[in-house]
Amino acid sequence: MWFDVALLFVSTLIFPVYFMIELGRKRTSKLACFAWFLISGSYLLYIFNVGRWDWVGYYFRYALIAFWLYSVVHAVRNNRDVPLWPPRSFVSWIGPALSAVFAALFVILGAYALTGHQTSEQAVDLRFPLRGGTYHVAHGGSRTIVNYHHDYLPQQYALDIVKLNAGGWRTKGIYPSELQAYAIYGDTLYSPCNGKVLEAVDGFEDVAPTLSEKLPEGVPPAGNHVAIGCLDAKVYVAHMQKGSVKVKVGDTVDVNTPIGLVGNSGNTSEPHLHIHAERNGVGVPITFNGEFLARNGLIRH
Numbered sequence: 312m313w314f315d316v317a318l319l320f321v322s323t324l325i326f327p328v329y330f331m332i333e334l335g336r337k338r339t340s341k342l343a344c345f346a347w348f349l350i351s352g353s354y355l356l357y358i359f360n361v362g363r364w365d366w367v368g369y370y371f372r373y374a375l376i377a378f379w380l381y382s383v384v385h386a387v388r389n390n391r392d393v394p395l396w397p398p399r400s401f402v403s404w405i406g407p408a409l410s411a412v413f414a415a416l417f418v419i420l421g422a423y424a425l426t427g428h429q430t431s432e433q434a435v436d437l438r439f440p441l442r443g444g445t446y447h448v449a450h451g452g453s454r455t456i457v458n459y460h461h462d463y464l465p466q467q468y469a470l471d472i473v474k475l476n477a478g479g480w481r482t483k484g485i486y487p488s489e490l491q492a493y494a495i496y497g498d499t500l501y502s503p504c505n506g507k508v509l510e511a512v513d514g515f516e517d518v519a520p521t522l523s524e525k526l527p528e529g530v531p532p533a534g535n536h537v538a539i540g541c542l543d544a545k546v547y548v549a550h551m552q553k554g555s556v557k558v559k560v561g562d563t564v565d566v567n568t569p570i571g572l573v574g575n576s577g578n579t580s581e582p583h584l585h586i587h588a589e590r591n592g593v594g595v596p597i598t599f600n601g602e603f604l605a606r607n608g609l610i611r612h
């Protein structure tokens with residue numbers, strides 16, 4: 312588990328900072344300098360969109376852009392007097408050639424992730440079910456690279472939402488085991504539409520955060536959850552706190568009806584809101600006030 316966490320920090324912070332430090336240094340040729348420009352710029356495009364910035368600190372993604380611009384200025388200054396081309400030896404061309412290949416890869420991945428911010432399918436428009444804070448899309452969008460749910464048809468447009476504290480983190484520390492440490496834990500959930508309650512399940516324990524997927528027998532993956540009929544879609548709100556579900560099947564609800572509290576029951580790695588909409592068992596996109604959200608989108612209330 313800690314290997315995954317370490318990998319997350321290395322890929323999101325250490326790699327880009329390393330590339331940018333290298334970018335600013337003096338090289339033997341302008342081409343070699345340009346190679347670091349390509350690598351650092353393309354990787355920034357990729358990680359800016361794909362990175363889990365709720366883990367490493369949301370505002371670092373903008374600090375990285377500032378640092379990259381600073382490194383570009385240094386690169387220009389430090390490599391003003393070096394020759395344009397590297398020496399005519401095979402070895403001195405390996406670096407630039409490899410850089411070009413990786414840069415192309417990161418541009419493709421970054422651009423692909425950006426296409427996950429749109430969908431051509433008809434969305435169900437909902438009211439965002441949380442109030443009083445800055446909420447962050449950990450998983451969401453129409454590509455698997457920004458939304459791990461996307462491979463699973465009923466949940467292909469599901470969203471996992473966390474809350475950011477004032478510093479831009481979803482919790483104090485990296486991955487604490489106390490549920491209360493997570494900013495979103497215990498927040499009130501409101502009905503996402505004016506509709507009718509179709510499912511209301513409560514009674515399952517909130518579990519300690521874990522990255523290993525093992526669900527005790529008899530516990531539904533959604534944990535304590537509510538499903539609401541919103542027009543022709545069925546909207547699921549999952550992983551609620553034990554004992555918090557306030558509605559029952561058949562209740563009529565509106566967007567000001569509290570339905571429960573954010574918890575950590577069912578198949579979940581940490582306290583968050585999971586929400587998705589289905590039509591005949593097929594996942595349909597959700598918009599909040601007309602906006603389709605993908606990873607690193609913010610909702611301020």
Ligand SMILES: [Zn+2]
Nearest residue numbers: 469470471585
């Ligand atoms: Zn989810």
